[in-house]
Amino acid sequence: MNQEPVPIERLNFFLEKLELDDRAQERLAPWRQIFLEHSEEFGREFCGYFLGIARTKQIIEQGEYLPNLEKVLGSWFHALFKEEFSAGFLNYLWNSGVRHVRLNLDQRFVNLGYAMARQFCHRLVSQEIPVEEQEAVIEVVDRMLDFCVLVATDSFITTTFRCDRRMIEGIAHQVRNPITIIGGSIRRLQKKTEPGSPAYIAYEMVLKENERLERMMGDISMYTGLFQEEPLAKVCDLGEFLALAHRWVVQRGLMEDMAWQPELAPGYDKVYCDPQDLEAMLCYLLENAAEAADQQDPLLEVATGPDPDGHRVKLTIRNNGNTPEPMHMDDILSPFHSSKPMGTGLGLPIVFLAARRNLGRLSLDPRPGGGAVCRLSLPAPPVE
Ligand code: HEM
Structure with a gap:
């Protein structure tokens, strides 16, 4: 050893x-x-x-x-x-x-x-x-x-x-x-x-x-x-990281024909997070949402806004298609649980773990009308 x-x-x-x-x-x-x-x-x-x-x-x-x-x-x-x-x-x-x-x-x-x-x-x-x-x-x-x-x-x-x-x-x-x-x-x-x-x-x-x-x-x-290693928090620009994640997902053969227009609310376009962890979280979240979306008429919306607790920025990703059942949340976040035939079962657990170590929160709920709403809250940059 x-x-x-x-x-x-x-x-x-x-x-x-x-x-x-x-x-x-x-x-x-x-x-x-x-x-x-x-x-x-x-x-x-x-x-x-x-x-x-x-x-x-x-x-x-x-x-x-x-x-x-x-x-x-x-x-x-x-x-x-x-x-x-x-x-x-x-x-x-x-x-x-x-x-x-x-x-x-x-x-x-x-x-x-x-x-x-x-x-x-x-x-x-x-x-x-x-x-x-x-x-x-x-x-x-x-x-x-x-x-x-x-x-x-x-x-x-x-x-x-x-x-x-x-x-x-x-x-x-x-x-x-x-x-x-x-x-x-x-x-x-x-x-x-x-x-x-x-x-x-x-x-x-x-x-x-x-x-x-x-x-x-x-x-x-x-x-x-x-x-x-311990996460090393820095001020990260969400627009830049979302663009990076989008390119990664497109390279994996997803989202090529999907509209891509993230809406970053003024004042909610930056988070305080480890840059590598943020990149991993956004890549896996987008990949997951794109894979689960309706393949005939896919929808994937990304927006940011305030989190109710006031010290965080909330990123919301909505898709259509499969609706997760609330009771399956624990399963979805455990490693190697995947409902997708080609899934690895590690995408969302990676996001969950990365969110937790950066003092963030992750939730996944059914979207009215079909699909899911995923919310990732991360600490806002410190006030100078
Ligand atoms: C206050 C709690 C403890 C302290 C401060 C302590 C401290 C140490 C230290 C300094 C070493 C030598 C490490 C080295 O040189 O590589 C050691 C080895 C060892 N400890 Fe502990 N220890 C504690 C609790 C325990 C307990 C509860 C056991 C119960 C069986 C235990 C069993 C051993 C054994 C078997 C060795 C190896 C001794 C050898 O190689 O001859 N220790 N411990």
Whole structure:
């Protein structure tokens, strides 16, 4: 398992927000030695505690981690009070989260460990520190442990998600090659058959399914890509992005003969959103609306306007044709649910996910007279 770089900047941000600065360290300084002297005791108590829980006992005993685990936890406790959150300590803390994921240790047990550590520290404070100083020391120690819980949780989420993402990306990558080979071979075979013959039609069907698979792989990459980095919001011009999305949909053989006249209301033509996410949302929304529209007499209207909550811009896309049933909304937004024979089932889930990570909202309702009304609300640009 390759390792994700430790997000030192983010960890320093947590430190700053918890005000674990020089002042906090100074407040702790006179009492530091008391904690350091109890490191080994902490290691022993910690292991005793978790040997009392069936699942963690199994992990500890099967891996033959005793007595090393006592030392590991004792060293962690020592470093917590010795190292003042140096870069080395942050790395070490982060990597303990990675180690726990590899051990298949449920994060709730780790959190329980931190609750136990907190009780241990509070007990030390009440036994060893003068009463008038106790509150101030406990206040700093609590923030230190809160920080460790944050780092451990962050590390756990990042590492577990990274495993899932690697798996999905690996599958998509492995499937892409056979798809290309199958497509090429079938095309060659098809050329040897008479257009309109049963064999030609059968090859045509295989090619279409193959294309669907190819699109699905592209959509899967887009879907997993949405988890990779934090969205970076910028002021985006909706007119420009809609034009881009329109070109993309036309390239996919849709909307060629449809009227295209987006109506951008004055003052509602910009949003505050990650540009890549916005492009993906508009491409998939237009593609979806165009595919579902009545193929004989297609209608696709796009307009912007205010959102009732006042801080967002609402983009409305209306089409005719198939009407989604309200009770199917959850299905429509779940991956791989598609009512269209050639759909990948990822278009709307991608939009939904991208909207959510940009603090937007997505809804889909039946349009009176047939078709659907899709509303995407995104944050308005900040007022200068
Ligand atoms: C306060 C919560 C916890 C902290 C601060 C903590 C800290 C650590 C650290 C610093 C390491 C060493 C990482 C490395 O050097 O790669 C580690 C490893 C380990 N932890 Fe935890 N841990 C916690 C909770 C738990 C719990 C609840 C268990 C329960 C079984 C556990 C089991 C282990 C095991 C088995 C190892 C590997 C030890 C070895 O390789 O010898 N930890 N932990």
